[in-house]
Amino acid sequence: MSVPTPVRGELTAMLAAVGLDPALGEAALSRSFEDLGLDSLARVELASRVLGGFGLDIEDDITPSATPEDVEQLIQSRLSATV
Template sequence: MAFTDNDMRELLKAVGLEAKAGVEGYSRSFEELDLDSLARVEIATRIQDRFGVDVEEQVTAEETPEGLRRLVNERLTAAAK
């Protein structure tokens, strides 16, 4: 199982970020994408529910969707070993 760009797109859409960010927006911080702390907690909760990976502490305003996707995939890989 992997956390894909499509998964991230769906998560961002679920918390109210429209497609305007596009994949290029994944390198922008959650703050730059105007996602508040409640939206970030929702993202972390959905990742926990779907992938079993706890990232709530890492989903900061400075983190990027791309960085978060990488982190989730690293943890999924480590858990599979």
């Protein structure tokens, strides 16, 4: 299990809003979007929420094989780069 980051809570809420079942818990964050059943529409919705919440355009980076942890790391990396 990974160590929670400052964006974890907000990202988890965004994931729930686009269809990820919160009952899956932390273990779901290491599974691919494809394995989690989140289709391309859900990924675009997530990218839109990330843009609105963090000001980051990551739509091209959220592929079927990416994981929520990958997205979390990407957000952290890009936020760090803007400081």
